[in-house]
Amino acid sequence: MASPSKRDLLGACLWAGATVAAVAASDSMLLRVILGVPMALLISGHVVLRAIGVRTASLTEHLVCSIGASFAVTIAGGFVLDAMGLLVPLGWAFWYLAATTAAMLLAPGDGNASIPRAWPGPLRMQRWQGAAVALAMLVTTGAYALAIHDQAVERQFNYTEFWMLPPAKGDPGQLVIGVRSAEAQAREYDLEVTLEGKPIAIIRSLTIAPGDTWVRKVPVPILAVQQKAEARLYRPADDKLYRRVSALVPGS
Template sequence: MGIPNNRDLLVVCLWAVATLAAVAVSDSLLLRTILAAPMVFLVSGHVVLRALGIRTTSVSEHLAYAVGASLAVGIAGGFALNAAGFLTPLGWAIWFCAVTVGTALVADGRSDTPDLPPWPGPVRVRFWQGAAIALAVLLATGAYALAVRDEASYREFRYTELWMLPSASGDPGRLTVGVRSAETQALRFDLEITLDGRLFAVFRSLTIAPGDTWTRQIPVPVSANSQKAEARLYRPDDNRLYRSVSTLVLRI
Protein backbone atom coordinates (compact mmCIF):
# COMPACT_ATOMS: atom_id res chain seq x y z
CA MET A 1 0.00 0.00 0.00
CA GLY A 2 1.29 3.48 -0.88
CA ILE A 3 1.78 6.30 1.55
CA PRO A 4 -1.65 7.98 1.87
CA ASN A 5 -0.37 11.49 2.66
CA ASN A 6 1.98 14.13 1.42
CA ARG A 7 4.57 14.15 4.18
CA ASP A 8 7.28 13.70 1.55
CA LEU A 9 6.35 17.10 0.10
CA LEU A 10 7.02 18.79 3.43
CA VAL A 11 10.37 16.99 3.69
CA VAL A 12 11.52 18.10 0.22
CA CYS A 13 10.48 21.70 0.92
CA LEU A 14 12.52 21.73 4.12
CA TRP A 15 15.44 20.17 2.24
CA ALA A 16 15.24 22.84 -0.47
CA VAL A 17 15.19 25.68 2.07
CA ALA A 18 18.10 24.14 3.98
CA THR A 19 20.10 23.85 0.75
CA LEU A 20 19.43 27.50 -0.11
CA ALA A 21 20.43 28.60 3.38
CA ALA A 22 23.64 26.55 3.27
CA VAL A 23 24.70 28.04 -0.07
CA ALA A 24 23.80 31.57 1.04
CA VAL A 25 25.61 31.61 4.39
CA SER A 26 28.35 28.97 4.11
CA ASP A 27 31.35 28.41 1.85
CA SER A 28 31.78 24.79 2.99
CA LEU A 29 32.10 22.61 -0.10
CA LEU A 30 31.25 19.48 1.91
CA LEU A 31 28.04 20.93 3.37
CA ARG A 32 26.94 22.30 0.00
CA THR A 33 27.59 18.96 -1.71
CA ILE A 34 25.74 16.92 0.91
CA LEU A 35 22.64 19.09 0.62
CA ALA A 36 22.73 20.06 -3.06
CA ALA A 37 23.59 16.72 -4.70
CA PRO A 38 20.29 15.00 -3.75
CA MET A 39 18.43 18.17 -4.71
CA VAL A 40 20.04 18.33 -8.14
CA PHE A 41 19.85 14.63 -9.02
CA LEU A 42 16.73 13.33 -7.25
CA VAL A 43 14.61 15.55 -5.00
CA SER A 44 13.56 18.16 -7.54
CA GLY A 45 12.54 15.47 -10.04
CA HIS A 46 10.60 13.57 -7.37
CA VAL A 47 8.42 16.54 -6.51
CA VAL A 48 7.90 17.35 -10.22
CA LEU A 49 6.55 13.83 -10.75
CA ARG A 50 4.18 14.33 -7.83
CA ALA A 51 3.01 17.67 -9.21
CA LEU A 52 2.39 16.21 -12.68
CA GLY A 53 0.48 13.28 -11.19
CA ILE A 54 2.67 10.65 -12.83
CA ARG A 55 1.98 7.28 -11.23
CA THR A 56 4.79 4.77 -10.84
CA THR A 57 4.42 1.14 -9.88
CA SER A 58 7.76 0.49 -8.15
CA VAL A 59 10.43 2.34 -6.24
CA SER A 60 13.04 1.66 -8.92
CA GLU A 61 10.75 3.06 -11.61
CA HIS A 62 9.99 6.13 -9.51
CA LEU A 63 13.71 6.74 -8.84
CA ALA A 64 14.56 6.41 -12.54
CA TYR A 65 11.82 8.89 -13.49
CA ALA A 66 12.86 11.24 -10.68
CA VAL A 67 16.49 11.31 -11.82
CA GLY A 68 15.42 12.06 -15.40
CA ALA A 69 13.05 14.81 -14.27
CA SER A 70 15.78 16.31 -12.04
CA LEU A 71 18.17 16.49 -14.98
CA ALA A 72 15.45 18.21 -17.02
CA VAL A 73 14.96 20.74 -14.22
CA GLY A 74 18.71 21.36 -14.16
CA ILE A 75 18.90 21.87 -17.94
CA ALA A 76 15.99 24.30 -17.85
CA GLY A 77 17.62 26.10 -14.96
CA GLY A 78 20.85 26.46 -16.93
CA PHE A 79 19.04 28.24 -19.76
CA ALA A 80 17.04 30.44 -17.38
CA LEU A 81 20.00 31.42 -15.19
CA ASN A 82 22.21 32.08 -18.18
CA ALA A 83 19.61 34.41 -19.66
CA ALA A 84 19.36 36.20 -16.31
CA GLY A 85 23.15 36.39 -15.89
CA PHE A 86 22.88 34.54 -12.58
CA LEU A 87 24.87 31.35 -13.17
CA THR A 88 26.27 31.26 -9.65
CA PRO A 89 25.95 28.78 -6.77
CA LEU A 90 23.38 31.06 -5.15
CA GLY A 91 21.48 31.33 -8.42
CA TRP A 92 21.30 27.55 -8.74
CA ALA A 93 20.17 27.20 -5.11
CA ILE A 94 17.40 29.75 -5.64
CA TRP A 95 16.30 27.99 -8.85
CA PHE A 96 16.05 24.52 -7.31
CA CYS A 97 14.40 25.88 -4.17
CA ALA A 98 11.79 27.78 -6.20
CA VAL A 99 11.06 24.80 -8.45
CA THR A 100 10.85 22.38 -5.52
CA VAL A 101 8.65 24.52 -3.30
CA GLY A 102 6.45 25.63 -6.21
CA THR A 103 5.81 22.13 -7.54
CA ALA A 104 5.31 20.82 -3.99
CA LEU A 105 2.51 23.36 -3.51
CA VAL A 106 0.96 22.27 -6.80
CA ALA A 107 1.19 18.59 -5.81
CA ASP A 108 -0.30 19.29 -2.40
CA GLY A 109 -3.22 21.15 -4.00
CA ARG A 110 -4.10 18.32 -6.36
CA SER A 111 -6.93 16.07 -5.34
CA ASP A 112 -5.68 13.21 -7.49
CA THR A 113 -2.01 13.20 -6.52
CA PRO A 114 -0.96 9.53 -6.69
CA ASP A 115 0.48 7.78 -3.67
CA LEU A 116 4.11 6.81 -3.61
CA PRO A 117 4.86 3.27 -4.80
CA PRO A 118 5.15 0.62 -2.06
CA TRP A 119 8.61 0.11 -0.62
CA PRO A 120 9.97 -3.37 -1.43
CA GLY A 121 10.75 -5.90 1.24
CA PRO A 122 14.26 -6.61 2.51
CA VAL A 123 16.72 -7.43 -0.25
CA ARG A 124 19.31 -10.12 0.37
CA VAL A 125 22.77 -9.10 -0.83
CA ARG A 126 25.34 -11.86 -1.24
CA PHE A 127 28.94 -11.40 -0.19
CA TRP A 128 30.31 -11.16 -3.72
CA GLN A 129 27.66 -8.60 -4.63
CA GLY A 130 28.58 -6.43 -1.64
CA ALA A 131 32.26 -6.78 -2.49
CA ALA A 132 31.60 -5.71 -6.09
CA ILE A 133 29.65 -2.66 -4.89
CA ALA A 134 32.41 -1.72 -2.43
CA LEU A 135 35.04 -2.10 -5.16
CA ALA A 136 33.03 0.07 -7.55
CA VAL A 137 32.68 2.78 -4.88
CA LEU A 138 36.42 2.57 -4.14
CA LEU A 139 37.33 2.88 -7.82
CA ALA A 140 34.96 5.81 -8.34
CA THR A 141 36.27 7.59 -5.24
CA GLY A 142 39.88 7.00 -6.26
CA ALA A 143 39.23 8.25 -9.79
CA TYR A 144 37.58 11.39 -8.42
CA ALA A 145 40.47 12.02 -6.03
CA LEU A 146 43.01 11.64 -8.85
CA ALA A 147 40.98 13.99 -11.04
CA VAL A 148 40.88 16.61 -8.29
CA ARG A 149 44.64 16.29 -7.71
CA ASP A 150 45.42 16.56 -11.43
CA GLU A 151 43.13 19.57 -11.79
CA ALA A 152 44.85 21.33 -8.89
CA SER A 153 48.35 20.69 -10.29
CA TYR A 154 47.58 21.22 -13.99
CA ARG A 155 48.90 24.44 -15.49
CA GLU A 156 47.95 25.21 -19.07
CA PHE A 157 50.67 27.87 -19.30
CA ARG A 158 53.99 27.97 -17.44
CA TYR A 159 55.43 31.41 -17.00
CA THR A 160 57.15 33.80 -14.62
CA GLU A 161 56.01 37.39 -14.20
CA LEU A 162 58.48 40.27 -13.81
CA TRP A 163 57.50 43.86 -13.12
CA MET A 164 59.09 47.14 -12.11
CA LEU A 165 56.95 50.08 -11.04
CA PRO A 166 57.38 53.46 -9.39
CA SER A 167 56.83 53.48 -5.65
CA ALA A 168 53.16 53.39 -4.62
CA SER A 169 53.84 56.31 -2.26
CA GLY A 170 54.89 58.49 -5.19
CA ASP A 171 58.51 58.73 -4.07
CA PRO A 172 60.56 59.23 -7.29
CA GLY A 173 63.63 57.80 -5.55
CA ARG A 174 62.20 54.31 -5.16
CA LEU A 175 61.20 51.52 -7.53
CA THR A 176 59.28 48.33 -6.77
CA VAL A 177 60.59 45.19 -8.48
CA GLY A 178 58.65 41.94 -8.32
CA VAL A 179 58.87 38.37 -9.61
CA ARG A 180 56.00 35.87 -9.43
CA SER A 181 56.31 32.21 -10.44
CA ALA A 182 53.59 30.21 -12.15
CA GLU A 183 55.95 27.43 -13.14
CA THR A 184 55.49 23.76 -12.30
CA GLN A 185 58.55 23.61 -10.04
CA ALA A 186 60.86 25.88 -8.07
CA LEU A 187 63.39 27.68 -10.27
CA ARG A 188 66.46 29.84 -9.64
CA PHE A 189 66.85 33.25 -11.25
CA ASP A 190 69.40 36.06 -11.38
CA LEU A 191 68.02 39.59 -11.44
CA GLU A 192 70.02 42.56 -12.72
CA ILE A 193 68.84 46.19 -12.59
CA THR A 194 70.47 48.90 -14.67
CA LEU A 195 70.04 52.66 -14.65
CA ASP A 196 70.71 54.34 -18.02
CA GLY A 197 72.66 51.23 -19.04
CA ARG A 198 74.83 51.14 -15.91
CA LEU A 199 74.56 48.13 -13.61
CA PHE A 200 72.89 49.34 -10.44
CA ALA A 201 71.70 46.30 -8.42
CA VAL A 202 72.12 42.53 -8.66
CA PHE A 203 70.25 39.70 -6.94
CA ARG A 204 71.71 36.24 -7.44
CA SER A 205 70.15 32.80 -7.13
CA LEU A 206 66.59 33.83 -6.31
CA THR A 207 64.76 30.54 -5.71
CA ILE A 208 61.05 31.04 -6.28
CA ALA A 209 58.52 28.23 -5.80
CA PRO A 210 55.32 27.95 -7.87
CA GLY A 211 52.80 30.50 -6.64
CA ASP A 212 55.36 32.51 -4.64
CA THR A 213 56.08 36.22 -5.17
CA TRP A 214 59.38 38.02 -4.50
CA THR A 215 59.38 41.84 -4.24
CA ARG A 216 61.91 44.52 -3.28
CA GLN A 217 61.90 48.28 -2.86
CA ILE A 218 64.95 49.62 -4.71
CA PRO A 219 66.25 53.12 -3.86
CA VAL A 220 67.52 54.96 -6.95
CA PRO A 221 69.30 58.30 -7.27
CA VAL A 222 67.17 61.03 -8.80
CA SER A 223 68.84 63.47 -11.18
CA ALA A 224 67.76 66.55 -13.06
CA ASN A 225 67.01 64.41 -16.14
CA SER A 226 64.75 61.42 -16.57
CA GLN A 227 66.54 58.07 -16.41
CA LYS A 228 65.65 54.68 -17.83
CA ALA A 229 65.66 51.84 -15.32
CA GLU A 230 65.65 48.31 -16.71
CA ALA A 231 65.31 44.95 -14.93
CA ARG A 232 66.53 41.74 -16.58
CA LEU A 233 65.73 38.27 -15.29
CA TYR A 234 68.16 35.46 -16.18
CA ARG A 235 68.14 31.74 -15.69
CA PRO A 236 71.55 30.94 -14.20
CA ASP A 237 71.51 27.36 -15.48
CA ASP A 238 71.97 28.54 -19.08
CA ASN A 239 72.51 32.30 -18.50
CA ARG A 240 69.68 33.08 -20.91
CA LEU A 241 67.60 36.24 -20.67
CA TYR A 242 64.15 35.16 -19.48
CA ARG A 243 62.27 38.46 -18.89
CA SER A 244 63.01 42.14 -19.30
CA VAL A 245 61.03 45.20 -18.19
CA SER A 246 61.80 48.91 -17.95
CA THR A 247 60.43 52.15 -16.55
CA LEU A 248 61.40 55.81 -16.27
CA VAL A 249 62.78 57.43 -13.15
CA LEU A 250 61.37 60.93 -13.41
CA ARG A 251 63.53 63.93 -12.82
CA ILE A 252 63.12 66.16 -9.78
Protein backbone atom coordinates (compact mmCIF):
# COMPACT_ATOMS: atom_id res chain seq x y z
CA MET A 1 0.00 0.00 0.00
CA ALA A 2 1.21 3.50 -0.84
CA SER A 3 2.38 5.75 1.97
CA PRO A 4 -0.19 8.44 2.92
CA SER A 5 1.91 11.09 1.16
CA LYS A 6 1.66 9.16 -2.12
CA ARG A 7 -2.02 8.30 -2.10
CA ASP A 8 -2.82 11.04 -4.60
CA LEU A 9 -0.17 9.63 -6.94
CA LEU A 10 -1.57 6.12 -6.62
CA GLY A 11 -5.00 7.57 -7.39
CA ALA A 12 -3.54 9.29 -10.47
CA CYS A 13 -2.08 5.96 -11.66
CA LEU A 14 -5.44 4.25 -11.20
CA TRP A 15 -7.13 7.08 -13.11
CA ALA A 16 -4.58 6.69 -15.92
CA GLY A 17 -5.19 2.93 -15.94
CA ALA A 18 -8.95 3.50 -16.16
CA THR A 19 -8.34 5.92 -19.04
CA VAL A 20 -6.33 3.26 -20.89
CA ALA A 21 -9.17 0.76 -20.35
CA ALA A 22 -11.81 3.26 -21.53
CA VAL A 23 -9.86 4.23 -24.64
CA ALA A 24 -9.17 0.57 -25.47
CA ALA A 25 -12.62 -0.84 -24.80
CA SER A 26 -15.29 1.83 -24.59
CA ASP A 27 -17.16 3.70 -27.28
CA SER A 28 -18.82 5.93 -24.69
CA MET A 29 -17.70 9.47 -25.40
CA LEU A 30 -19.05 10.63 -22.04
CA LEU A 31 -16.94 8.12 -20.11
CA ARG A 32 -13.88 8.96 -22.16
CA VAL A 33 -14.44 12.71 -21.63
CA ILE A 34 -14.86 12.23 -17.87
CA LEU A 35 -11.62 10.24 -17.68
CA GLY A 36 -9.58 11.83 -20.47
CA VAL A 37 -10.04 15.57 -19.99
CA PRO A 38 -8.87 15.71 -16.33
CA MET A 39 -6.04 13.35 -17.25
CA ALA A 40 -4.77 15.57 -20.06
CA LEU A 41 -5.38 18.94 -18.43
CA LEU A 42 -4.80 18.45 -14.71
CA ILE A 43 -3.78 15.09 -13.29
CA SER A 44 -0.69 14.59 -15.46
CA GLY A 45 0.56 18.03 -14.38
CA HIS A 46 -0.19 17.37 -10.73
CA VAL A 47 1.92 14.22 -10.72
CA VAL A 48 4.79 16.08 -12.37
CA LEU A 49 4.66 18.80 -9.70
CA ARG A 50 4.77 16.10 -7.06
CA ALA A 51 7.62 14.27 -8.80
CA ILE A 52 9.84 17.34 -9.04
CA GLY A 53 8.82 18.52 -5.59
CA VAL A 54 7.28 21.89 -6.46
CA ARG A 55 5.74 23.52 -3.39
CA THR A 56 2.83 25.85 -3.95
CA ALA A 57 1.36 28.31 -1.47
CA SER A 58 -2.31 27.69 -2.16
CA LEU A 59 -4.64 25.25 -3.83
CA THR A 60 -5.36 27.86 -6.52
CA GLU A 61 -1.67 28.14 -7.29
CA HIS A 62 -1.35 24.36 -7.31
CA LEU A 63 -4.25 23.98 -9.76
CA VAL A 64 -2.84 26.61 -12.11
CA CYS A 65 0.66 25.10 -12.01
CA SER A 66 -0.82 21.62 -12.54
CA ILE A 67 -2.59 22.79 -15.69
CA GLY A 68 0.65 24.35 -16.97
CA ALA A 69 2.65 21.22 -16.18
CA SER A 70 -0.06 19.12 -17.89
CA PHE A 71 0.55 21.07 -21.08
CA ALA A 72 4.27 20.32 -20.73
CA VAL A 73 3.60 16.59 -20.22
CA THR A 74 1.22 16.49 -23.19
CA ILE A 75 3.53 18.42 -25.51
CA ALA A 76 6.46 16.19 -24.54
CA GLY A 77 4.19 13.20 -25.15
CA GLY A 78 3.44 14.49 -28.63
CA PHE A 79 7.12 14.46 -29.56
CA VAL A 80 7.82 11.08 -27.94
CA LEU A 81 4.79 9.40 -29.55
CA ASP A 82 5.63 11.01 -32.91
CA ALA A 83 9.13 9.56 -32.75
CA MET A 84 7.65 6.15 -31.94
CA GLY A 85 4.91 6.43 -34.59
CA LEU A 86 2.27 6.06 -31.86
CA LEU A 87 0.18 9.23 -32.17
CA VAL A 88 -3.00 7.18 -31.77
CA PRO A 89 -5.63 7.10 -28.97
CA LEU A 90 -4.06 4.14 -27.17
CA GLY A 91 -0.60 5.66 -27.57
CA TRP A 92 -1.80 8.76 -25.72
CA ALA A 93 -3.53 6.75 -23.00
CA PHE A 94 -0.35 4.72 -22.38
CA TRP A 95 1.73 7.90 -22.40
CA TYR A 96 -0.27 9.30 -19.48
CA LEU A 97 -0.09 5.96 -17.68
CA ALA A 98 3.70 5.96 -18.14
CA ALA A 99 3.96 9.58 -16.96
CA THR A 100 1.91 8.98 -13.80
CA THR A 101 3.72 5.74 -12.99
CA ALA A 102 7.12 7.36 -13.45
CA ALA A 103 6.03 10.29 -11.28
CA MET A 104 4.88 7.97 -8.51
CA LEU A 105 8.22 6.21 -8.52
CA LEU A 106 10.22 9.44 -8.61
CA ALA A 107 8.18 11.52 -6.16
CA PRO A 108 9.78 12.03 -2.75
CA GLY A 109 7.88 10.14 -0.04
CA ASP A 110 8.49 12.67 2.73
CA GLY A 111 5.23 14.50 2.09
CA ASN A 112 7.01 17.87 1.94
CA ALA A 113 5.45 18.63 -1.39
CA SER A 114 1.90 17.65 -0.57
CA ILE A 115 -1.00 19.66 -1.97
CA PRO A 116 -1.91 22.77 0.00
CA ARG A 117 -5.47 22.54 1.26
CA ALA A 118 -6.30 26.22 1.65
CA TRP A 119 -9.05 27.48 -0.67
CA PRO A 120 -9.01 31.15 -1.69
CA GLY A 121 -11.36 31.90 1.23
CA PRO A 122 -14.33 30.45 3.06
CA LEU A 123 -17.58 30.55 1.13
CA ARG A 124 -20.89 29.75 2.76
CA MET A 125 -23.81 29.48 0.41
CA GLN A 126 -27.45 29.49 1.37
CA ARG A 127 -29.98 27.37 -0.48
CA TRP A 128 -31.37 30.24 -2.58
CA GLN A 129 -27.87 31.30 -3.55
CA GLY A 130 -27.06 27.78 -4.70
CA ALA A 131 -30.33 27.73 -6.64
CA ALA A 132 -29.45 31.07 -8.24
CA VAL A 133 -26.06 29.75 -9.36
CA ALA A 134 -27.72 26.59 -10.74
CA LEU A 135 -30.27 28.74 -12.56
CA ALA A 136 -27.45 30.86 -13.97
CA MET A 137 -25.82 27.71 -15.35
CA LEU A 138 -29.13 26.67 -16.88
CA VAL A 139 -29.67 30.08 -18.47
CA THR A 140 -26.12 30.08 -19.87
CA THR A 141 -26.69 26.63 -21.36
CA GLY A 142 -29.96 27.92 -22.81
CA ALA A 143 -28.14 30.93 -24.27
CA TYR A 144 -25.61 28.66 -25.95
CA ALA A 145 -28.40 26.40 -27.24
CA LEU A 146 -30.18 29.46 -28.66
CA ALA A 147 -26.98 30.52 -30.44
CA ILE A 148 -26.59 27.01 -31.89
CA HIS A 149 -30.22 26.98 -33.04
CA ASP A 150 -29.90 30.41 -34.70
CA GLN A 151 -26.78 29.29 -36.53
CA ALA A 152 -28.40 26.02 -37.63
CA VAL A 153 -31.44 27.68 -39.20
CA GLU A 154 -29.50 30.52 -40.79
CA ARG A 155 -29.55 30.45 -44.59
CA GLN A 156 -28.42 33.60 -46.37
CA PHE A 157 -28.49 32.28 -49.93
CA ASN A 158 -30.94 30.11 -51.84
CA TYR A 159 -29.25 28.20 -54.63
CA THR A 160 -29.08 25.01 -56.66
CA GLU A 161 -25.84 23.08 -56.98
CA PHE A 162 -25.19 21.58 -60.38
CA TRP A 163 -22.18 19.47 -61.24
CA MET A 164 -20.69 17.13 -63.79
CA LEU A 165 -17.75 14.84 -63.08
CA PRO A 166 -15.62 13.33 -65.85
CA PRO A 167 -15.56 9.54 -66.21
CA ALA A 168 -13.70 7.94 -63.33
CA LYS A 169 -10.79 5.61 -64.00
CA GLY A 170 -12.74 2.63 -62.67
CA ASP A 171 -15.89 3.55 -64.58
CA PRO A 172 -14.89 4.83 -68.04
CA GLY A 173 -17.60 6.02 -70.38
CA GLN A 174 -19.87 7.36 -67.60
CA LEU A 175 -20.33 11.03 -66.79
CA VAL A 176 -21.76 11.77 -63.35
CA ILE A 177 -24.28 14.62 -63.28
CA GLY A 178 -25.82 15.89 -60.08
CA VAL A 179 -28.27 18.52 -58.88
CA ARG A 180 -28.88 19.44 -55.25
CA SER A 181 -31.39 22.00 -54.15
CA ALA A 182 -30.84 24.53 -51.39
CA GLU A 183 -33.71 26.67 -52.59
CA ALA A 184 -36.58 27.83 -50.42
CA GLN A 185 -39.11 25.69 -52.31
CA ALA A 186 -39.30 22.82 -54.80
CA ARG A 187 -38.36 23.80 -58.34
CA GLU A 188 -38.72 22.21 -61.76
CA TYR A 189 -35.80 21.96 -64.18
CA ASP A 190 -35.00 20.71 -67.65
CA LEU A 191 -31.57 19.21 -68.17
CA GLU A 192 -29.66 18.82 -71.42
CA VAL A 193 -26.33 17.03 -71.90
CA THR A 194 -24.23 17.51 -75.03
CA LEU A 195 -21.01 15.97 -76.27
CA GLU A 196 -19.00 18.15 -78.61
CA GLY A 197 -22.20 20.21 -79.07
CA LYS A 198 -24.46 17.25 -79.93
CA PRO A 199 -27.24 16.32 -77.47
CA ILE A 200 -26.76 12.93 -75.82
CA ALA A 201 -29.36 13.17 -73.04
CA ILE A 202 -32.36 15.36 -72.29
CA ILE A 203 -34.33 15.12 -69.05
CA ARG A 204 -37.54 17.14 -68.76
CA SER A 205 -39.54 18.31 -65.75
CA LEU A 206 -37.03 17.32 -63.11
CA THR A 207 -38.57 18.45 -59.79
CA ILE A 208 -36.22 18.76 -56.85
CA ALA A 209 -37.34 19.65 -53.33
CA PRO A 210 -35.14 21.69 -50.95
CA GLY A 211 -32.43 19.46 -49.49
CA ASP A 212 -32.86 16.75 -52.13
CA THR A 213 -30.06 15.50 -54.37
CA TRP A 214 -30.54 14.04 -57.85
CA VAL A 215 -27.62 12.14 -59.41
CA ARG A 216 -27.52 10.33 -62.76
CA LYS A 217 -24.79 8.57 -64.70
CA VAL A 218 -24.83 9.40 -68.41
CA PRO A 219 -22.98 7.03 -70.76
CA VAL A 220 -20.64 8.59 -73.30
CA PRO A 221 -18.76 6.95 -76.16
CA ILE A 222 -15.02 6.84 -75.73
CA LEU A 223 -13.19 7.94 -78.87
CA ALA A 224 -9.53 8.15 -79.71
CA VAL A 225 -9.47 11.87 -78.98
CA GLN A 226 -10.53 13.91 -75.98
CA GLN A 227 -14.10 15.26 -76.14
CA LYS A 228 -15.85 18.04 -74.28
CA ALA A 229 -19.18 17.30 -72.60
CA GLU A 230 -21.48 20.03 -71.39
CA ALA A 231 -24.60 19.93 -69.23
CA ARG A 232 -27.14 22.73 -69.02
CA LEU A 233 -29.86 23.20 -66.45
CA TYR A 234 -32.89 25.22 -67.55
CA ARG A 235 -35.74 26.64 -65.52
CA PRO A 236 -38.87 26.04 -67.62
CA ALA A 237 -40.82 28.51 -65.47
CA ASP A 238 -38.92 31.43 -66.93
CA ASP A 239 -37.33 29.61 -69.92
CA LYS A 240 -33.89 30.57 -68.74
CA LEU A 241 -30.48 28.88 -68.79
CA TYR A 242 -29.89 28.52 -65.06
CA ARG A 243 -26.61 26.65 -64.69
CA ARG A 244 -24.03 25.07 -66.93
CA VAL A 245 -21.15 22.77 -66.24
CA SER A 246 -18.68 20.83 -68.38
CA ALA A 247 -16.20 17.98 -68.27
CA LEU A 248 -13.49 16.54 -70.48
CA VAL A 249 -13.97 12.95 -71.65
CA PRO A 250 -10.50 11.48 -72.16
CA GLY A 251 -9.61 9.65 -75.35
CA SER A 252 -8.91 5.94 -75.35
